[in-house]
Amino acid sequence: MSSLPSDSNPAGGAPAALIHRRKAIAAAVLVGLAAMCALAGYELVRSSSNTLFRTAYGKQRLAWIMAVTPAGVALMLYAYGRLLTWLGPRRTLLATTLGSAAIIAACYAALRASWRPAAAVLFVVREAYIVLLIEQYWSFLNSTLGSDWARKLNGPVCGVASLGAIAGASLVALLATRTGTAALLLIGAASTIPAAVLAHLAYRRCGEPAPERPARRTGALALPLFRQHRVLVLLLAIITLTQALSTCLDLSFQSRLHDAFASPDQQTSWSGAFFAWLNACAAFMQFIVAPLALKLLPLPFVHLAIPLLNLAMCLWALLQPSLRSAAAAFLAFKSLDYSLFRAAKELLYIPLPFDARYRAKEVIDVFAYRFGKGATSTAIAILHAAGRGLSDAALMGVAAASAAIWGALAWPASRLPRAAITCVMAGAAPAPAPPSSCSSANPSAGDRR
Structure with missing residues (x-):
């Protein structure tokens, strides 16, 4: 990640350092708030899915469902990679965020209809979707913040995100015995909608990062x-x-x-x-x-x-x-x-x-x-x-x-x-890296790997 550009005063504009400062802070604030909403919803889904799976299959099957989780993550990563090629990073984040909300809501409906496998699907999806969302947030920040601003803002971004996790877990403890465990899934799904809006605003403010060079030199991974x-x-x-x-x-x-x-419900409340x-x-x-x-x-x-x-x-x-x-x-x-x-x-x-x-x-x-x-x-x-x-x-x-x-x-x-x-x-800045996306982002460019 590159360090911020030196001060300059473009004709008719503010100093470059001031422009980058505003964009860096805007990116950190908007992404931090988006992560806060996503993690608040995740806490509701996590505690609920644990209880729903244990109720459907028993605690002895927890190890089995955890065992198939990597396959679910791999499948969603493949889908994410295809979407990234077709849509670019901004629209891919929007699609995966709203798609995750839709899947969680569908699992709720299936559980209400007494379809027991939905508890297993929900467990795997909850493990995969939050990783995809959070890693996309960090990909945006890593492409937008210079190294100096990253050192200053990455910690507070994590802290702001944790506030959402605290709020979500507190809601679980408060609501589980009142609304029932399954109903928390709908609240968790709804929490991803403001996350999608805030992430979209971050891309609008700083632009959409474009790949700096082809991935063929060392392979995609x-x-x-x-x-x-x-x-x-x-x-x-x-x-x-x-x-x-x-x-x-x-x-x-x-x-x-x-x-x-x-x-x-007592288990869910204590877990929350x-x-x-x-x-x-x-x-x-x-x-x-x-x-x-x-x-x-x-x-x-x-x-x-x-x-x-x-x-x-x-x-x-x-x-x-x-x-x-x-x-x-x-x-x-x-x-x-x-x-x-x-x-x-x-x-x-x-x-x-x-x-x-x-x-x-x-x-x-x-x-x-x-x-x-x-x-x-x-x-x-x-x-x-x-x-x-x-x-x-x-x-x-x-x-x-x-x-x-x-x-x-x-x-x-x-x-x-x-x-x-x-x-x-x-x-100090690390070895030379491509310029910060706040200065070179292409709002219409996507990852075409």
Whole structure:
């Protein structure tokens, strides 16, 4: 990502720096608000879909549905890629946003008609649609903000988005026992409509980014770069491990929640309150902890401390098993994942070439993210089918082992060349990259790969 252009005073216009400042802030505000609406709706869909699936198929089938999630993500990514070729990024974002709302509403109607498979479809769709929307928001910001503005605004954008997640989870806790779990799906679907409007306004304000060069040099996904940059391989392994850890913590939490409350609506209400606290912790870490930690502590220390903290929480939940200890371990992982880990991980991409940051990164942070979760779920489901299902204690043990291996990989992954780390932490621009889209965006251009 390029740094902002130097000041200039175009004839008859404001200084270029002022123009870019306005566009950068407008992009961050509009995208942050769009993400806030999308995540508010997602919280309503997430807690509801968990309960609806457990009610339809039982808690034992959770691992199976998680196992097929990567296939659903791959299918939606393929559809997204085709839409991107046909429509360009602006209209593709609009289509995927409104299309997601329509699918969620259709699942609600199917569940009201007692069509049980809709609970499984909803579970898979909820895992895929939010990834597509959020990654499209970040693709727009990455193409619009210069490097200086990205360092200033990316954290607050995450924080503003978390406010929507907090509001959505709070609504779940408030409304689940009053309206019923299924009715929350309609509210979640409706929340994506303002997200579509705000994202459209962001594109109108800053223009529609166009591809800077053909994708043929390294391929659409830049897979050859994994052979050239060892850090990408390490990040791929780390993301897979984090999702193994997340899956085990999630299954343990969902199992203990199911056992603690007999009423599905009570389960949904407790889950909504939990995710509200989770997102509040994440917002605090996004606005306060992450900026201070990345400013005051060496980057390798931050990367090592995160898995070690997760390891400590898993060991505590293993030694003191309960719903609260399982929830605390899950909360610690998710709040760190949403804030400090994301911020620290992104710093590892900055010194890398453009295609590593924009193509190889997608392989790691979208597909590998879901694949790690799905592969772990598949393994657990196979063991369960063979009559060797993992107990809550065994799940927590696997989670602890995943955190330990993550810690072993985090140190070498974060040991970038000293000059690159100094460049990133000091706020210097990375290697030359194409100009900011605020200065060169083509409102009518789309991705024609």
